[in-house]
Amino acid sequence: MIEIDLDTVVTALRGAGCVFAEEEAALLTGAASSPAELELLVAQRISGIPLEHLLGWAEFRGLRVAVGPGVFVPRQRTGFLVEQAVRLGRSGSGGTRVVVDLCCGCGALGLAAATELARNGIRVHLTASDIEPAAVACARRNLAPLSAHVYQGDLFDPLPAALAGHVDILIANTPYVPTPMIARMPPEARDHEPRYALDGGPDGLDIVRRVATEAAAWLAPGGSVLVESSEEQADSAMEIFARHGLTAFVRESEALYATAVIGMRRRDL
Structure with missing residues (x-):
């Protein structure tokens, strides 16, 4: 796990209108291998890219399913x-x-x-x-x-x-x-x-x-x-x-x- 001020990430995501900012911050932090990568992921999320596309997966009925750019995210x-x-x-x-x-x-x-x-x-x-x-x-x-x-x-x-x-x-x-x-x-x-x-x-x-x-x-x-x-x-x-x-x-x-x-x-x- 990289060292990062999670509150800063949460604040940035919440400011962009992410309803579940705390959960998203934790997921993005866990997916990043460096502070620079986390900064990029957060910037992409703020720009509107779906969280699931950034993570490469979505949770659906307790299963982790792969998703990617250009693929519909299951609701x-x-x-x-x-x-x-x-x-x-x-x-x-x-x-x-x-x-x-x-x-x-x-x-x-x-x-x-x-x-x-x-x-x-x-x-x-x-x-x-x-x-x-x-x-x-x-x-x-x-x-x-x-x-x-x-x-x-x-x-x-x-x-x-x-x-x-x-x-x-x-x-x-x-x-x-x-x-x-x-x-x-x-x-x-x-x-x-x-x-x-x-x-x-x-x-x-x-x-x-x-x-x-x-x-x-x-x-x-x-x-x-x-x-x-x-x-x-x-x-x-x-x-x-x-x-x-x-x-x-x-x-x-x-x-x-x-x-x-x-x-x-x-x-x-």
């Missing part, structure tokens, strides 16, 4: 989507689940879901995909211990055809910020995360519509697709799933300020 509220996926994965018979992490980013959701299902004695065959090369490289690093396959491409396009009709859990952390609202996002997200991972189109549901169009063809009978949305978008997202033959419902977490919209393929289809 803590999105852990609720994982909770719902695990709940669905625990139900039903059989000891193996086919899980797809679509729009996977760094692969945090698939990693967390597979890890938690494994703790319940359920084996997971995990596949992930993302359109961004930097995200795919990051996901391959994070998911390598699970022997997961990570593909680069647009939504379902790169997935192996053999998965069609066999996916038990499809987690799709689609972008859902309406285009007009992008300008109001915090600079660390707006300026340092890929636009495709944030912008959901005029009403925020463009990618949800695209996922819903193909989801039923990839899901196994009784399989489910899960997306995150805002509370205001939930009813519209449910209607989108229903129009494509899925039984749709919403789950909410007040504690995490999170909304999950779930579409389930009927078992008799």
Whole structure:
């Protein structure tokens, strides 16, 4: 640990608007190998670079996942989507689940879901995909211990055809910020995360519509697709799933300020 006046770092970060200045100061100090490196890290953080990009990792549901420049940082509220996926994965018979992490980013959701299902004695065959090369490289690093396959491409396009009709859990952390609202996002997200991972189109549901169009063809009978949305978008997202033959419902977490919209393929289809 380098010698540094931690109070000075905290003051600088707090002055830049960092809400958790004390925690961030401790993390940056621990990551720096010299006072000069710490000074650079603090300056970069003050400029708006996400803390996780500077550290090279993010904590998500108790796991440390690698992230880097140009890669979407998983939000803590999105852990609720994982909770719902695990709940669905625990139900039903059989000891193996086919899980797809679509729009996977760094692969945090698939990693967390597979890890938690494994703790319940359920084996997971995990596949992930993302359109961004930097995200795919990051996901391959994070998911390598699970022997997961990570593909680069647009939504379902790169997935192996053999998965069609066999996916038990499809987690799709689609972008859902309406285009007009992008300008109001915090600079660390707006300026340092890929636009495709944030912008959901005029009403925020463009990618949800695209996922819903193909989801039923990839899901196994009784399989489910899960997306995150805002509370205001939930009813519209449910209607989108229903129009494509899925039984749709919403789950909410007040504690995490999170909304999950779930579409389930009927078992008799």
